[in-house]
Amino acid sequence: MIGRRGAVRPVRIARHRKGAVQRTRDQLAVEEPLEIRVSRVQADGSRLSDALAVTMRTPGDDFELVAGFLHGEGIVDTADALHELTYCRGGGTQEYNVVEARLAPGVPFDAHAHRRNVFTSSSCGVCGKASLEAVEARGCRPVESDVTVGTEVLSSLPELLREGQGVFARTGGLHGAGLFTPRGESAVVREDVGRHNAVDKAVGHLLLGRALPAAERILVVSGRASFEILQKAVAAGVPVVVAVGAPSSLAVDVAVRFGVTLVGFARGGVFNVYAGGERVH
Numbered sequence: 001m002i003g004r005r006g007a008v009r010p011v012r013i014a015r016h017r018k019g020a021v022q023r024t025r026d027q028l029a030v031e032e033p034l035e036i037r038v039s040r041v042q043a044d045g046s047r048l049s050d051a052l053a054v055t056m057r058t059p060g061d062d063f064e065l066v067a068g069f070l071h072g073e074g075i076v077d078t079a080d081a082l083h084e085l086t087y088c089r090g091g092g093t094q095e096y097n098v099v100e101a102r103l104a105p106g107v108p109f110d111a112h113a114h115r116r117n118v119f120t121s122s123s124c125g126v127c128g129k130a131s132l133e134a135v136e137a138r139g140c141r142p143v144e145s146d147v148t149v150g151t152e153v154l155s156s157l158p159e160l161l162r163e164g165q166g167v168f169a170r171t172g173g174l175h176g177a178g179l180f181t182p183r184g185e186s187a188v189v190r191e192d193v194g195r196h197n198a199v200d201k202a203v204g205h206l207l208l209g210r211a212l213p214a215a216e217r218i219l220v221v222s223g224r225a226s227f228e229i230l231q232k233a234v235a236a237g238v239p240v241v242v243a244v245g246a247p248s249s250l251a252v253d254v255a256v257r258f259g260v261t262l263v264g265f266a267r268g269g270v271f272n273v274y275a276g277g278e279r280v281h
Helices: 063-074 132-137 152-163 164-169 195-206 225-235 249-258
Strands: 008-017 020-029 032-041 047-057 082-087 098-103 175-180 186-192 218-221 240-243 259-268 270-275
Touching: 008 047, 008 164, 008 259, 020 032, 020 164, 032 063, 047 259, 063 082, 063 098, 063 195, 082 249, 132 225, 132 270, 152 175, 152 218, 152 259, 152 270, 164 186, 186 195, 195 218, 195 225, 218 225, 225 240, 225 249, 249 270
Parallel strands: 032 098, 218 240, 240 259
Antiparallel strands: 008 020, 032 047, 082 098, 175 186, 175 218, 259 270
C-alpha cells in the first residue's frame, strides 16, 4: 500500500553525461513529516491526546509505521491495546501527516516518559536510549526460537529483499526491511527513507495481523544493523537479523545479550556471522 500521498514524485532534471546535457524526467522518493499522537480514555470518560514524536518518512503504510513504533517503544504489546488508528480528524485540508493512536481502555501510558522533544531525521529514525539496560527496562527478554537457517537461504535474502522494493527500483532512494521465513519466503517487505521506519512498518504489519512474537521470522534490512534495529527485533521476538551493511558494536552487544543471530555484510553470496552462529547451518 503506497498511501494517499504517494511514495514517488516526478521531477524534471538536466542529465549530464560526458559533456552532453539531456533534459529528462526522474522520480524521487517522497519524504514528509509524520506526527504521532497517542490518546487514551481519562477517568471522566473523555479522551486526552498527546503529541509523542515527529519522524520523517515516506508516505504509505502509516498505520503500520505507528503500530510498529509504539510496539518498539513498549507502549503497546498487542493489537488489542490499540482501539483505533486514524488520521487527524481536525478541521481544514486533510494532509495525512498526523496519525492518532487511540489506546484501548485500561492501557497505561505515561506521556512525559515517552514523549520525544526532538524533530527526528529520516537518517536517524526516532532513536531510543542506546544502552542494553534500556532494552531490559523495556521488558525485553532473550529471544526464544528453535529456528535455524541454511547458508544458501541467508545468501539469497538480500536479493529477495531487493526484489520486493518496487519504489527503490524506481528511485534508488529508499531503505528496505523485510520479514522472511527460514525457507526464504517473504512475509512482508516495506520501504521508507528511514531504515528504522521501514522496520517499524514491517513489525507493525505483524502486530496488526496478530502475528507477534515473530519467532519464525528472519528480519532483513538493506543498510547497516544499528542498536535500534536490534532493539526492535528483540522486542518483536525475531531470532535472526540479516543486514546488507555492517553492524555497530552495540548492535552486536544486543544480539549477544538477547540471543539473536546477527549477520552482516550479506551481499554477493557472502556474509559474516557476528552472533548466534548456532542457528546457521
